[in-house]
Structure formats: C-alpha cells, structure tokens
Amino acid sequence: xxxxxxxxxxxxxxxxxxxxxxxxxxxxxxxxxxxxxxxxxxxxxxxxxxxxxxxxxxxxxxxxxxxxxxxxxxxxxxxxxxxxxxxxxxxxxxxxxxxxxxxxxxxxxxxxx
Amino acid sequence: xxxxxxxxxxxxxxxxxxxxxxxxxxxxxxxxxxxxxxxxxxxxxxxxxxxxxxxxxxxxxxxxxxxxxxxxxxxxxxxxxxxxxxxxxxxxxxxxxxxxxxxxxxxxxxxxxx
Numbered sequence: 001x002x003x004x005x006x007x008x009x010x011x012x013x014x015x016x017x018x019x020x021x022x023x024x025x026x027x028x029x030x031x032x033x034x035x036x037x038x039x040x041x042x043x044x045x046x047x048x049x050x051x052x053x054x055x056x057x058x059x060x061x062x063x064x065x066x067x068x069x070x071x072x073x074x075x076x077x078x079x080x081x082x083x084x085x086x087x088x089x090x091x092x093x094x095x096x097x098x099x100x101x102x103x104x105x106x107x108x109x110x111x112x113x
Numbered sequence: 114x115x116x117x118x119x120x121x122x123x124x125x126x127x128x129x130x131x132x133x134x135x136x137x138x139x140x141x142x143x144x145x146x147x148x149x150x151x152x153x154x155x156x157x158x159x160x161x162x163x164x165x166x167x168x169x170x171x172x173x174x175x176x177x178x179x180x181x182x183x184x185x186x187x188x189x190x191x192x193x194x195x196x197x198x199x200x201x202x203x204x205x206x207x208x209x210x211x212x213x214x215x216x217x218x219x220x221x222x223x224x225x226x227x
Contacts, residue, residue, distance in 0.1 A: 004156075031213060043217040047219065056214060091156060093214060100164055101146050102215060104156040 025094030136204030
C-alpha cells in the first residue's frame with residue numbers, strides 16, 4: 001500500500017499568492033482529515049470529510065482557506081490569498097470505515113514570504 | 114470537548130535508560146487514546162492505541178502505555194531507549210464512536226544522549 005500521498009512536499013510562495021495542497025488518501029478509506037502543525041499552536045484539525053462530504057470545518061482559520069474532496073481518491077486544501085502566518089506543515093490523514101486509526105501523509109511544508 | 118496535556122515539552126535521557134512520557138486527558142465522554150511518533154521532517158506514525166480491554170497496551174519499537182481511567186492518564190514507557198528513539202511524541206484522543214477527529218497534545222521532544 002502506498003500510504004497517504006501529499007504534494008508538493010515543500011512550497012515556497014510570496015504573500016498574496018494562491019497555494020494549493022493536494023492529498024491522495026489510502027485506497028478504500030472513507031474519511032480524510034487536514035491538519036496544520038505550527039510551533040505556536042501544535043497540531044490542529046482544520047477540516048475533515050466523510051464519504052467526500054465535509055463534516056466539520058470549524059478549524060478552518062478564515063475564509064481564505066477552502067477544501068474540497070471531489071472524489072474518494074483526491075482532496076485539495078487551498079489558501080487564497082496566502083499570508084506569512086500561514087507558514088506551517090500541513091498534514092493529510094485518512095482512515096477506513098469503522099477504523100479508529102488515522103494514517104498520516106508526510107506533510108507539505110509551506111513557507112509564505 | 115476533549116483536551117490533552119503532555120506534561121513535559123522536552124525529555125532528555127541517556128541511551129539504554131528507561132523513559133516515561135506523561136499524558137493526561139480531559140473528556141466528558143469515553144475516548145480512544147493514541148500515541149504517535151514524529152521523526153524529523155516526517156509525518157506521524159502510530160506507536161500504539163487504546164480502544165478497550167486490557168489497560169496495558171504494547172506498541173511498536175518496544176513502547177507500551179497504560180490507560181488509567183481514574184487518573185485520566187495514558188503515559189508512554191520504554192524500559193531501555195536507543196538513539197533512534199530521538200523524535201517528537203504526541204498523545205491524542207478521539208471520541209468513542211461518532212466523530213473520529215483527533216485532538217493532540219503539544220508534543221514531547223525525546224532526546225537520547227549517548
């Protein structure tokens with residue numbers, strides 16, 4: 001199994017630019033989670049999907065952030081416009097139906113200058 | 114809502130010494146408990162989990178943890194650490210059934226000195 005795949009692994013952009021992070025969950029998993037990791041706030045859940053439907057987006061910081069899951073094998077997290085305070089590592093995770101364990105991708109390290 | 118407190122932000126130990134990383138949680142409902150490890154510049158990897166049953170759970174790499182409901186704790190232990198155990202360790206909880214989102218502690222950085 002390939003595990004959770006995230007791209008890009010690293011992204012450097014300038015303030016104001018649009019950033020799109022991508023995630024491919026483990027095949028057969030029906031829940032997908034986006035987390036953000038920063039020194040100040042640690043690991044925090046941004047949004048999660050169940051069967052491609054957003055269930056809880058209360059962690060999304062503001063309207064500049066949006067996430068989609070058009071099908072069971074792909075999700076995007078978009079930041080538009082990006083700001084320096086968005087610099088963080090963004091993780092995607094997935095788990096299967098009736099499974100408690102979430103499997104994490106390697107993360108995307110984002111730096112907004 | 115659930116919350117997790119990891120009592121030590123950093124733990125330095127010598128190689129082959131025992132180690133305990135402490136985790137306390139708060140929840141008004143039953144929870145599942147997890148320990149994840151993050152090696153430098155990598156994602157999170159599951160070490161072990163408590164779902165139900167025996168309160169002592171064993172995980173990978175020789176780690177184990179004990180669930181103590183009365184003290185709302187889930188401390189992680191290893192009897193003899195190795196240099197390769199140097200990493201950041203995260204305790205996390207999720208609600209028993211229902212929403213499966215994880216709530217993480219702030220992490221404990223374990224440093225193994227030769």
